Amino acid sequence: xxxxxxxxxxxxxxxxxxxxxxxxxxxxxxxxxxxxxxxxxxxxxxxxxxxxxxxxxxxxxxxxxxxxxxxxxxxxxxxxxxxxxxxxxxxxxxxxxxxxxxxxxxxxxxxxxxxxxxxxxxxxxxxxxxxxxxxxxxxxxxxxxxxxxxxxxxxxxxxxxxxxxxxxxxxxxxxxxxxxxxxxxxxxxxxxxxxxxxxxxxxxxxxxxxxxxxxxxxxxxxxxxxxxxxxxxxxxxxxxxxxxxxxxxxxxxxxxxxxxxxxxxxxxxxxxxxxxxxxxxxxxxxxxxxxxxxxxxxxxxxxxxxxxxxxxxxxxxxxxxxxxxxxxxx
Numbered sequence: 001x002x003x004x005x006x007x008x009x010x011x012x013x014x015x016x017x018x019x020x021x022x023x024x025x026x027x028x029x030x031x032x033x034x035x036x037x038x039x040x041x042x043x044x045x046x047x048x049x050x051x052x053x054x055x056x057x058x059x060x061x062x063x064x065x066x067x068x069x070x071x072x073x074x075x076x077x078x079x080x081x082x083x084x085x086x087x088x089x090x091x092x093x094x095x096x097x098x099x100x101x102x103x104x105x106x107x108x109x110x111x112x113x114x115x116x117x118x119x120x121x122x123x124x125x126x127x128x129x130x131x132x133x134x135x136x137x138x139x140x141x142x143x144x145x146x147x148x149x150x151x152x153x154x155x156x157x158x159x160x161x162x163x164x165x166x167x168x169x170x171x172x173x174x175x176x177x178x179x180x181x182x183x184x185x186x187x188x189x190x191x192x193x194x195x196x197x198x199x200x201x202x203x204x205x206x207x208x209x210x211x212x213x214x215x216x217x218x219x220x221x222x223x224x225x226x227x228x229x230x231x232x233x234x235x236x237x238x239x240x241x242x243x244x245x246x247x248x249x250x251x252x253x254x255x256x257x258x259x260x261x262x263x264x265x266x267x268x269x270x271x272x273x274x275x276x277x278x279x280x281x282x283x284x285x286x287x288x289x290x291x292x293x294x295x296x297x298x299x300x301x302x303x304x305x306x307x308x309x310x311x312x313x314x315x316x317x318x319x320x321x322x323x324x325x326x327x328x329x330x
Contacts, residue, residue: 028062030070030082033144034199035179037063039206044083046263047250055242067146071096074232081231081243085148086283089228093277099233101240102247103226103275106198107268114197115149115221117158118185121214128218131192132162139172141181141193148283149196150178153221156286160293179203186214196224201268225279229272247272278327285320288313 029048031040044061052059062079064070067088073079075096083104084092092098106113119125131138143150159166167173176184178199185193200211229247231240251260251271264271292313295306 025058027057027059027080028073028078029059030062030064030073030079030084032067032070032082032084032088032147033063033065033177034085034147035177035202039179039202043202043267047260047267050250050256050260050263051243051246054246055239057239067091067144071146074098074230077232079232080235081229083227084230085146085227086225086280087148087152087287088146089230090280090284090287091146092230093280097233098230100228100230100275100277100279101244102229102272103279104229104267104272105226105270107201107265107270109270110223110226112223112226113149114224115153115157115194116196116200116217117154117192117194117219118182118211118215118217119192120185120188121212121216123188123191123216125191125218126216131218132164135164135166135169136171138170138191139174139189140166140170141184141190142166142173142175143181143194144175144177147178149198149221149224150181150194152283152287152290153224154194154219156290156293157221158219160290163293163297165294165297182211182215186211192218198227198268205266205268225282228275228279244274248274278323281320281324281327285317285324288317288320292317 029044029051031044034040040063041061048059048061062070062073062082064073067085068091070079070082070084071088071091074082074092082092082098089098089100093100103111105111117128117131125131125138143154145151155166158164159169172190174190176193178195179202181190181193182195182199182203184190185195203209203211231243235243251257251264254260292310295301295309295313298306301309
């Protein structure tokens, strides 16, 4: 499936924009598919246009049908920088020569956002306990496998905590982006669905309506670190400096600050701050802990295989804990 996605991605890229290495006048900015491309384009395009002017290089938005398409695009230099969630940023850092250089700040100044499980307000599901007891008869809207708030965080804090594998627990299991999941829950197309507070805020901005009028929040996660911006490590150093300076200062000063703030509000953001790969460490822990829980309850493994896998994961978790502690002490 990943190969098909990437083949489609390369075909699209060939028709739309050359890679930076081939044309020094163009950069591609990858945008993960949290909602429809038209909504994402309208939100990001003003910021991308301002970025082009600030750095003196044409920047074009780059879309794919799923998160993997943006990760693979960066891997093969069809995408030079991108807006990711933390889980997809981990994949970009580990596999696609990616490096975190900034993260967003939401409109209220929060350093992150929340994953939420929602259902239609006038539907049959009233509480999370209803889901945990009756999931076998329900349909579930899941997030992209590479989504932090759609998969990693609920996978650990909600499903693994209740010893549930959502793929087998629910009568029907389907994957969609945050916007689609929110709308599907609202319209009763699924009984419950995972989305996030950013998607709910964008729905409010786009429609002028409060999503809470149509959906009930059954579960809310701990705070998730804010979405990172990632560039390829092989971008020229002087260009990296210009890009980071643009984002860190955007909407904060200068003659166009008021308009820039309006552009940010359309994205539900207040601004950006400098960051690095260290912000991914907590999500690495959550992701690995979720994988460990699955191994622990895997009945297809022999006792020896399970013991070996768990030992390897425990060693990696211990190392991550040391890294997190070191990062906090700095």
